Amino acid sequence: MTLEKIINLKIQEVEKSSSQKSKPKRISIVIPTFNHKEEPIETISQIIKIATDLDEILIIDQNEDNYNEKWTEFLDSILKYDTVRLIKSNIPSIPLARNIGGLKSHSEIILYIDDDMDIGENIIENHLAYYKDKKVGGVAGSIDGKNKKSEKNRRYVNAAKGGHMSFKKNVFLAIKGFDILFDGNFSGEETEFCERVRNHGFKIANGIDCIAFHRAPIFGGAGNQGKLGLDWYKKTYSNHFYWIKKRKGIKKYYRLPRHLYYLARYFRPNSKSLFSIGFLKALLIATRNARKKTSNQTKNQEVWNKLSS
Incomplete structure (x- = not known):
């Protein structure tokens, strides 16, 4: 999400007459979706089947205005359920959508699920x-x-995968949610969030029996984004450089080797691109963008205050 767009943020929850919607729930399942017309229908339908009256499902709809008929009809059909809430946001951003869902939730536990998952039992x-x-x-x-x-x-x-993770709401509130300055696919904002959870004195449980299955579309999914060219690397390296710079004190330095290791192992382009002028330019742009993000960290607080009001 570009910083310039933040001031134009608009959030609207589709009104429902049910008195059930504001009652405390045992868990809030937050599903951000953006321009996926078919995938979310299957995922949301599966979750509706397993959710009880004690749960709530928050769909954070960041789709553009060009809705197709099937998606619109589906949304209309599920809003009859007391468990389902639809919140629309005009700015596409995964960390922003997660913050919206977390702040609007009515339970002590927030479960984040990507919109292209098959949901395991229990x-x-x-x-x-x-x-x-x-x-x-x-x-x-x-x-x-x-x-x-x-x-x-x-x-x-140490960390959770962004497509399937849950948190206590009071912890989410205490660390003021996800950092909205992380952008792009596979941006690392969930790992940075988990780092702050641990720094706040809590642990991340290894939920090996909490299983979901990823239905990554051919042209989507974090694993396919590197095929989009050097622009993907600009954002990825920018996020990691920003993450390094935003840490305070000695932590900024003793965790640097881990960042460099992950960048080299998981975010390295092929040998042809690695030694190209284009990739070197991408690194310079990523460094500049990280510096810009660091100097604009107050935007996180501004947006948080706006969402909380």
Whole structure:
């Protein structure tokens, strides 16, 4: 999300007459969606089937105005359920959508699910069970039943995958949500958020029995974004450089090697692009953009205040 667009942010919740909507819930399932017309229908339908009257489903709709008929009819059909709420935002941004959902939720637990997931059985109950441990501030849900070998037997992990994760709302509020200055796909904002959860004294539980399955479309999904060219690397490196710069004190330096390792291992272009003038220019632009983001961190507070009012 560009900083210039923030001042034009508009949020609107579709009004419902039901008295159920403002009652406390056991869990709030937040589903951000942007310009996906088919994928969210399947995901939302699955969640509606497993949600009870004690739960709520918040659809954060960032779709552009060119709705297709099927998507519009689907939204109209599900709003009859007391469990479903529809909130529209005119600015597409994953961290912004997550903040909107978290702040508008009516429960103590917020479960974030991407709009292209198949939902495993007992996913809600399994997430809630981890919060019996008072030290837990978040749960890293499993995607496709896969976990890093180094994490399979661990009770706690350092971070969660953005497509499937949950957090205590009071922790979400205490650290003031996700950083909206992270942009692009695979931006790392959920990992940075988890870092702040841990810095606040809470742990991220390893939710190996909380399973969702990813239906990444051919032209979408974080794993395919590198094929879009050097612009993807500009945003990815900009986010990591900004993350490094925003840390305070010694933490800025002793975590630098980990960033460089991940950039080299997971965000390295092919050898042809790596030594090209274009990639070097992309790095310079990423550095400049990271500096700009660092100097505009007050925008996070401004937007947070606007969403909270």
